[in-house]
Amino acid sequence: MKKINILIALAMFVSCVKAWASGFQVLEQGASNLGTALAGAVVNTNNDATAAYWNPSAAFFVESENKLDVAISIIYPEMKSHVTATHTSPYQPGTNIPTPGINDNAGKLAVVPNAYYVRKFGERFAGTLSITSPFGLATQYDEESNFIGRYDGVNSDIQTIQINPSLAYKVNDWLSLSVGASADYIHAELTSYTFIPQNGLPLPAGGIDARTRVDGSGWSGSFNVGATVKFLETGRFGISYRYQIRHDIEGYVTTSNPMFGIFNRQSAAAKLNLPSNLNLGASYKFKDDFWNQFTVMAAYTFTWWSSFKDLDITNDAGGLIHHTAENWRNTHRASVGAAYQPDWNKDLTLRIGAAFDQSPVRNAKFRTVRVPDTNRIWATCGLGYKIGNMNFDLAYMHIFFDDANINNTQNHAYSSSTIKGYYDGCAHVVSMQVGVKW
Numbered sequence: 001m002k003k004i005n006i007l008i009a010l011a012m013f014v015s016c017v018k019a020w021a022s023g024f025q026v027l028e029q030g031a032s033n034l035g036t037a038l039a040g041a042v043v044n045t046n047n048d049a050t051a052a053y054w055n056p057s058a059a060f061f062v063e064s065e066n067k068l069d070v071a072i073s074i075i076y077p078e079m080k081s082h083v084t085a086t087h088t089s090p091y092q093p094g095t096n097i098p099t100p101g102i103n104d105n106a107g108k109l110a111v112v113p114n115a116y117y118v119r120k121f122g123e124r125f126a127g128t129l130s131i132t133s134p135f136g137l138a139t140q141y142d143e144e145s146n147f148i149g150r151y152d153g154v155n156s157d158i159q160t161i162q163i164n165p166s167l168a169y170k171v172n173d174w175l176s177l178s179v180g181a182s183a184d185y186i187h188a189e190l191t192s193y194t195f196i197p198q199n200g201l202p203l204p205a206g207g208i209d210a211r212t213r214v215d216g217s218g219w220s221g222s223f224n225v226g227a228t229v230k231f232l233e234t235g236r237f238g239i240s241y242r243y244q245i246r247h248d249i250e251g252y253v254t255t256s257n258p259m260f261g262i263f264n265r266q267s268a269a270a271k272l273n274l275p276s277n278l279n280l281g282a283s284y285k286f287k288d289d290f291w292n293q294f295t296v297m298a299a300y301t302f303t304w305w306s307s308f309k310d311l312d313i314t315n316d317a318g319g320l321i322h323h324t325a326e327n328w329r330n331t332h333r334a335s336v337g338a339a340y341q342p343d344w345n346k347d348l349t350l351r352i353g354a355a356f357d358q359s360p361v362r363n364a365k366f367r368t369v370r371v372p373d374t375n376r377i378w379a380t381c382g383l384g385y386k387i388g389n390m391n392f393d394l395a396y397m398h399i400f401f402d403d404a405n406i407n408n409t410q411n412h413a414y415s416s417s418t419i420k421g422y423y424d425g426c427a428h429v430v431s432m433q434v435g436v437k438w
Contacts, residue, residue, distance in 0.1 A: 022331065022357040022376060023275075024137035024158060028073035028112045029053050035194035035382020036337025036393035037353030040297040042281030043238040045339065045382065046349075048391065048435055049116035052128035054279065055226040055240040057178035059126045064389075064437035067118040071433040077107035077399075079139075079372055083406060083421030085148045089197040089207060090414070099417065101148035106372055107425065108125045108138040120410060126168040128180070135160045135186075135245075135274050139370055143191075143211075147353040150193040150209070151368040151417040152410055157189040166224065178226040184245045186272070188219040190370070194255055195415045196262070207414075210262050214313060215320075216251025216270065234285035240333040244307055253313065253321055267316045275306040291369035293341055305360035324368065324410060335378070349384040351395070364405040372423040374404035382390055382431075393433040401425050424430035 013296040028034065030050035033041040044058035050067040051058040085099035114132040121127065137158040141147035147154060166180025190213070197207040226240035253268040283297035311324040337353030355378040361367050367374075382395030404423040409416060 003298070003401045014431055022333070023303070023308075023328070023360045023373060024135055024371065025275075025277075025303065026112060026133050026136045026160075028075065028429060028431055029114055029430035030069065030071050030116070031073070031130060031382060031393040031395040032069075032351075033385055034073070034278070034380055034397055034429065034431045035351030035384070035393070036297060036339060037335040037355040037378050037380045037397070038284050039299045039335040039337030039353050039355075040281065040295075040339070042240055042279045042299055043283045043293060043297070044237040045236070045283045045297055046393075049118045049128070052116040052118055052166065053114070053130035053132055053164065055178070055228060055238050056126070056128040056168045056224075057176040057226040057228040057240075058238055059128050059168050059178075059237070060120070060170050060176050060228075061236075062118050062120070062437070065120050067435065067437045069391075069433055069435035071114050071393075071431060072118075073112040073429055073431040075110045075112065075427060075429050077425065077427040079423050079425040080104075080107040081106060081149065081372070081421065083149060083369075083419050085151070085417060085419050087195055087417040088415045089195075096418070098438065099148055099151065100397045101146040101150065104141040104145055104147045105425075106141060106369070106423065108140040110136070110138050112136070122327060124169075124170050128166045128168065128178075130162070130164045132162050132164070133160050134162050134413055137371065139372070141369075149369040149417075149419050150307055151195055151251045151412060151415070152368060152408070152419060153190065153192050155189065155191040156370040159187045161185045164224065172184075174230045176228045178224075180224045182222045182224070184220045184222060185217070186220070186247050187250075188214070188247060188249055188270075188272070190214040195417070197414055208257060208260055208262070209290045210255050210257040210260075212253065212255045214251065214253045214268060216249040216268060218247050218249045220245050220247045232284070234287060235283070237282070240279045242277050244276040244304065247272045247274065266321075268313050268321060269315075270311065270313045272311070275298070275304040275307050277301055277303040292351065293343055295339040295341070297338070298336045299334070303331045303333070303360070306330050307353075308360070322412070325366065327362060327366050329362050331358040331360050337380075347386040351380075351382040351384070353380040354378060355380075364407040366408065367404055367406040368408055368410075369406075369419060372404050372406060374402045374423070376401050389437050391433075391435040393431075393435075395429075395431045397429040397431070399427040399429070401427070
């Protein structure tokens, strides 16, 4: 038990992480699941403790009284900007002033650790605990390189921790149910530059750049429910639902330029609704003499990203400091996968998968330099191996991004700015997992 407490405490310490996914949902939850593009996650095809996050009702497929899995994913996104930028000044009305600077890569290396635990209490009850980072964002442009879109965003950093205990009940041999609650922490840091016009300064300058930093955090909560049906001897169907997280973030906004003696700091607040999602999944292991080495699976997810309509930052008096119209749409994700467990080595599992992941960004008008999101295709592979009471899993995922057109205008304190062009790129994800049962 002491080892379990140490591992859980460590996971709580490092789960405050950053990731880059469709929208900004973190889907790197278990290397065993990434190998099949998450197609088997909701029904716990791998019979491990990751069910604690995806669908605790599927925890009864764990083949031991206790199961602990710890996973870590390394994400390297490449999202190169190919944009032009203009801004306005009240001293040159009706004039779009070209913003000087260069294009840059929006991607940032991220590390995503998670921990999952399952404890069975007899044949009818099970308790689970997942400590994860379900949402995260890390886009960072090099400030020293004078990024051309700096008035709209330079660094965007959203970090989350979710502590989610759940209880599962096995109704009979073919049906199990679960319910859980979560405590959710968020920390957000957004930096950009503010163009402060100065009357009399010549074009193309016409003003002073001051660095603006918004920093805030908050706690909230949510709940999740799930069900798993064993519809055949080797077939499973699962469904899980997670309710949205409504965060009230409180912190400060600071604007500074030491060279010109500019410094202003004031309290700030923002509301951020992180979406509900519904997950469906099914798997089937063939029974014929040769085909019984293969398991096929499929999954579908619907995410209510339409809850993210605006990002408004206000001061203590309720006055608006900054407004960004997001107007995101609900999204779909569909995945398929297969696993091969050869007769000549039942401890080895080879996995492959693919998925389509829809972006919540509606069009170029609402795409921003902070989240230059777009539709994507996943191609994944992985392997698992068991040694005694331990399991080791490794997965690789390559994400193909569609080109992301951008034509976004934002109003700032002293000016407005417009970004036009496109982003292109891809992402690489390597995930590792270690588990123990007793």
